[in-house]
Amino acid sequence: MARSLGEPIPQKSGKAMKVDKITDWIWEIPPSEKTGMLVPARIYASEKLLKEMDEGVVDQITNVACLPGIYKYALCMPDGHWGYGFPIGGVAAFSTHDGVISPGGIGFDINCGMRLIRTDLTLADVQPRLRDLLNVLFNKVPAGVGAKGFVKIDRKEMAEVMTGGVNWCIKKGYGWYQDRDRIEGGGCLPGGDPSNVSSHAVERGIGQLGTLGSGNHYLEIQVASNENIFDEKLARALGIFGRDQVVVMVHCGSRGFGHQIATDYLRVFDSAMKKYGITVRDRQLGCAPFSSPEGRAYYSAMICAANMAFANRQVITHRIREAFSQIFNEDAERLGLETIYDVAHNVAKVETYEIDGKPRELLVHRKGSTRSFGPSRSEVPTLYRDWGQPVIVGGSMETGSYLCLGTQKAEAETFGSTMHGSGRTMSRHAAKRMIRGTDLQRRMEAHGILVKAVSMSGLAEEAGSAYKDISEVVDTMDAAGISKKIVRLKPIGNIKG
Amino acid sequence: MTQAYTFLEDTVLSDLAFEAKGDSPGEMFQAAARALFEGMANTRRLRPRIRKEIRLKNTEIDQLLYDWLSELIYLKDKEGLLFCDFSVQLTRNGEWNLLAAVRGERIDPKRHSLRADAKAVTYHQFEVVQTETGEWKARVVVDI
Numbered sequence: 001m002a003r004s005l006g007e008p009i010p011q012k013s014g015k016a017m018k019v020d021k022i023t024d025w026i027w028e029i030p031p032s033e034k035t036g037m038l039v040p041a042r043i044y045a046s047e048k049l050l051k052e053m054d055e056g057v058v059d060q061i062t063n064v065a066c067l068p069g070i071y072k073y074a075l076c077m078p079d080g081h082w083g084y085g086f087p088i089g090g091v092a093a094f095s096t097h098d099g100v101i102s103p104g105g106i107g108f109d110i111n112c113g114m115r116l117i118r119t120d121l122t123l124a125d126v127q128p129r130l131r132d133l134l135n136v137l138f139n140k141v142p143a144g145v146g147a148k149g150f151v152k153i154d155r156k157e158m159a160e161v162m163t164g165g166v167n168w169c170i171k172k173g174y175g176w177y178q179d180r181d182r183i184e185g186g187g188c189l190p191g192g193d194p195s196n197v198s199s200h201a202v203e204r205g206i207g208q209l210g211t212l213g214s215g216n217h218y219l220e221i222q223v224a225s226n227e228n229i230f231d232e233k234l235a236r237a238l239g240i241f242g243r244d245q246v247v248v249m250v251h252c253g254s255r256g257f258g259h260q261i262a263t264d265y266l267r268v269f270d271s272a273m274k275k276y277g278i279t280v281r282d283r284q285l286g287c288a289p290f291s292s293p294e295g296r297a298y299y300s301a302m303i304c305a306a307n308m309a310f311a312n313r314q315v316i317t318h319r320i321r322e323a324f325s326q327i328f329n330e331d332a333e334r335l336g337l338e339t340i341y342d343v344a345h346n347v348a349k350v351e352t353y354e355i356d357g358k359p360r361e362l363l364v365h366r367k368g369s370t371r372s373f374g375p376s377r378s379e380v381p382t383l384y385r386d387w388g389q390p391v392i393v394g395g396s397m398e399t400g401s402y403l404c405l406g407t408q409k410a411e412a413e414t415f416g417s418t419m420h421g422s423g424r425t426m427s428r429h430a431a432k433r434m435i436r437g438t439d440l441q442r443r444m445e446a447h448g449i450l451v452k453a454v455s456m457s458g459l460a461e462e463a464g465s466a467y468k469d470i471s472e473v474v475d476t477m478d479a480a481g482i483s484k485k486i487v488r489l490k491p492i493g494n495i496k497g
Numbered sequence: 498m499t500q501a502y503t504f505l506e507d508t509v510l511s512d513l514a515f516e517a518k519g520d521s522p523g524e525m526f527q528a529a530a531r532a533l534f535e536g537m538a539n540t541r542r543l544r545p546r547i548r549k550e551i552r553l554k555n556t557e558i559d560q561l562l563y564d565w566l567s568e569l570i571y572l573k574d575k576e577g578l579l580f581c582d583f584s585v586q587l588t589r590n591g592e593w594n595l596l597a598a599v600r601g602e603r604i605d606p607k608r609h610s611l612r613a614d615a616k617a618v619t620y621h622q623f624e625v626v627q628t629e630t631g632e633w634k635a636r637v638v639v640d641i
Contacts, residue, residue, distance in 0.1 A: 082620030084512065084638060094598040108640045145537050145614040146577045146604035204574040215641050257572035259616040259640070263567050266620060267560070283620035425569040428513070428613070428641075429506035454609045497614065 001417035013355075017058055018188040019043075019050075025480035029062055036066040041074040045416070046476045049078050050470065052425065057089075063281040064092050066172030068289075069099025071362055075414055077369050078467060078476040079423030085284035087496045088368035088424075091417040094221050094290065094362045098276070101295045102287035103269065103302075105365030106344040108262040108303055109213075111309030113184075114343050114370075114392035114420075116403060117317060118323065120336030122446045122491065123223050130221065132226060133327045133453050140319040141219055142211045144454030145495035149210030151315055159194040159204050165307030166314045174262030174318040176333075183342040184389075189349075193300035198264050203300075204258020207309060214497030216421075216459055217252040218394075219316070221493035222401065227487035230236035235487050236403060237387050241341050247489060248337075249401055250316050251394045253346065258305035265298040290363050299348070302336065306347055313342055337431060340403070341390035345370045345420035351379075353411065364415045371482045372418035374408035391483045393474060394421045397451065398444060398464030400490045409481040418483040423471035431466040432457055450493045458497060502532035503632070505636070513557055513613065513639040516591055518632055522558060523585040525625075525633035530583045531619070533566055536639060537573070539610035543581035545600030553595040559625040561593045566618045573615070574602070577604050598604075613641040 017033040022042070025051055031037035041061040045053060056078045063084055065074035071093045075120050080089030087102025094100055126133065142149060151174075153161070160168045166187025169175040180186050212219060226242040229235045235242065254261075269286035270292040273279070279289060288294040317339060321332035328335060348365045373380050375388040380389045388405035395401040399422065410416050426434075437456030444451050453459040471488075478485045506516040515532040534540050555561040561563055565585075572578055580601030588594045604611070606629035621638045628634060 008590055056601055084619040086641070104620075108619070144606060145609075145611045146573060146579070148577065200575075208574070214611075215616075256571075256616075260571060260574075263570075263617045267563070270560075270620070283623060286620065358598050427506060428579070429504065433506075457612050458608075461613070 014211055016227060017062065025476055032066065034062045034066070034254045039065050039070050039073050040184045041076070042478055043080065044078045044474060044476060049472055049476060050361045052468070053080060055078040055086045055413045060085070060087040061090060062089065062320040063285060064090055064105070065393065066281055067094070067100055067102065067285065067287060068278060069093065069094045070263060070339055071095055073101070075321065075417065077417065078473045079419040079421050080422045081366070081425070085282055085369065086365070086367045089419065090367045090368045091173065091365065091415060093362040093364045093415045095362050096290055098209045099363060100287035100289055101290045101348060101363060102365065103262045103298065104284045104286060105367050106348050107367045107385065108259045109253035109346055110258035110262060110305035111344040114345065114394050115250040115313045115317060116392050117248040117320060118239040118336060118338050118340050119178035119246045119248070121232060121246045121328070125245060126221065126246045127325050130450055130493050133221070133323060134317070134450055134495060136323040136326055137320065138452045138495050140323050141316050141495065141496060146216050147207055147211045148207040149315065151209040153209070155202060155206070158202055160399050161195065161308055161311050162194045162304035163192045163307065165310040168313050169314040172251045174444050175314045176342060179267045179317065181383060183241065187314060187342065189303045191300055192303035192307055194304055196297040196301040197261060197304050198251050200262065201257050204260045205255055208255040208257065209312055210441065211255060211312070212252045212316070212355070212495070212497055213255055213474055214455065216462055218397065218496040219496055220249045220491050222247050222249055222398070222408040222491050223491035224487050224489055231486050234387055237384070238403060238486065239338060240403065242485050248320055249392070249489065250313060250396060252316070254273065254305040255312060257308050261301045263354040266293050302348065306344060309344070311312050311344065328365060334427035341392060343370050343392050350417065353415065362415065364417070367421055368420045369394040370416045370420045371416055372406035372410040372414070373416045376410055377411065390428055391418055393419060395470035396422055396464040396467040397462055397491060397494045397496070398449065399467070400472065400488055402481040402485055403487045404474065404484055404485050407481055410483060411489060414482055420472050422473055424466055425468050425472050426466040426492055431461045431463055431469065435460045435463045435465070450489050452497045455497060462496065502528045504532070506508050506537060509628065512557045512619070513615070516593040516636050518561065520632060522633045523587040525635055526562060526585045527583040528561060529566060529635055529637060530580065531596040531629060533569060533615060533639060534580055537612055537615055538579050542582045542609050543579055544602050545582040547578060548598055548600050551595065554592050556592045558593055559623065561595060562625055563618050563623065565595060567636065570615050570617065578602065579604050581632040587595060590621055616618065
């Protein structure tokens with residue numbers, strides 16, 4: 001419901017909270033507004049997005065501001081919406097010495113993320129074969145409830161996936177060497193320890209490499225046209241030449257493997273909080289000191305899931321290359337199917353920030369938020385270090401997506417974080433009440449977007465009208481200087497679970 | 498006997514929420530399992546062809562419900578099964594003991610009218626209560 005700005009935001013508890021305007025794009029809730037807040041909560045949003053933001057966001061981000069060891073601010077990105085524990089779009093940094101780690105600040109789908117793959121093909125090349133291409137992709141990249149992938153591995157190899165991530169894929173022939181240089185963390189985060197991962201997690205995930213999942217996960221064929229390029233030089237640096245160039249976007253994560261790790265450790269943290277005398281405002285914010293045995297065990301298991309997710313998107317990339325090669329009767333290399341970048345938007349990472357002139361190590365939780373490092377930062381691949389880290393922002397199936405670049409201002413203000421998507425405004429149930437999947441499919445086809453979905457009800461839940469205006473979200477962070485928009489990508493074909 | 502579930506339509510934006518109830522905790526556990534699988538598929542199209550037995554124990558009834566639903570999600574992924582028939586016996590001897598027989602079949606996208614895949618049970622607004630009339634109720638949010 002729309003509110004006047006400056007009005008206190010009503011809470012479900014009945015207590016209204018004061019929101020101070022810091023700039024046109026930053027809104028702050030001071031610690032005086034909720035008992036236990038250790039730092040202010042800051043929401044990045046335009047006036048329009050703030051007015052439309054659901055009230056749960058304010059309650060949840062101020063709960064995050066109460067967590068032990070939180071540093072500077074609890075942050076919410078402009079695509080923020082009510083989640084569980086942290087809001088989706090929540091960012092929080094904790095001291096690695098006396099702060100906590102919380103699975104609720106990462107999400108069940110550990111290293112849910114986005115990959116963008118370029119091609120040398122144009123809309124004119126792909127349009128005549130689009131339906132065939134989608135059919136092949138639909139078979140090669142299984143989606144939906146219970147889908148199993150084509151990769152058959154044993155437990156020993158699964159352990160290699162947990163520690164090796166994309167390196168394992170390249171060794172097995174599911175990737176190119178240069179892919180590794182175009183993935184956050186090189187597609188292999190250090191510190192994974194399979195001994196902290198349960199058998200249940202391994203058994204859930206062992207058959208799922210190369211699968212999309214369901215919900216809002218998708219594989220999308222998109223077009224970069226000249227009028228949607230906002231900075232030609234930087235677009236070229238990212239491999240985008242425009243002229244209706246075709247690209248492929250993938251949104252998925254660590255599948256049942258990561259979901260089970262989060263489930264297992266929520267139980268552990270539920271007990272650990274009593275042991276460490278921690279109380280939280282929401283049980284889903286269960287946490288433990290990062291330096292505790294429980295905290296360290298979860299971190300190492302979470303890294304295993306993050307590496308599995310990078311491997312999952314890599315195997316899917318391999319299948320996409322196969323599909324294009326089959327349809328266009330040409331090697332994927334010759335079709336230019338290079339990875340542009342791959343980002344994690346549900347993860348916690350140890351990162352160093354210069355604070356008061358001194359380097360300080362922090363554990364940054366991003367739940368529905370993309371890292372947005374600027375130029376020069378050592379974590380950004382050499383290929384992009386002069387320009388900043390690519391930020392891939394997935395929109396709804398109908399409205400399009402964006403490729404942006406990170407900034408040094410993000411490092412100074414938001415622990416190098418920006419939005420991850422457009423953010424829901426309508427519940428799944430409400431979307432299904434208003435839209436039928438088959439009607440949506442027809443409507444999208446009339447607008448030049450072919451869709452293949454395992455579930456028609458799942459399709460209805462992902463209608464564009466269930467989401468915020470992605471351009472408003474991206475423009476907010478562009479205007480705030482947190483991420484710079486480079487290219488808008490329009491969908492022409494979508495596969496979902 | 499009251500044994501039912503209701504989907505809570507606008508409790509959360511991106512997830513699946515339901516309330517399950519029953520005259521006994523066992524009935525409430527059965528209703529919660531039905532709601533979980535109804536969120537994933539049209540359970541009327543499922544046939545009870547494969548039987549699995551589940552044994553769990555926990556000192557806390559709410560934690561046992563979390564374990565029960567999490568175990569069903571695990572079996573869905575591990576075995577590729579969807580369930581439609583649940584028989585739950587709960588006993589309490591210092592701690593709660595669950596013995597359940599569940600029946601279902603292998604996932605078939607062509608027949609089962611698949612919906613959203615359940616990732617995990619969350620603790621968000623998670624609650625198990627026994628009302629003054631003796632009825633058992635649970636509120637569950639599932640991440641999908």
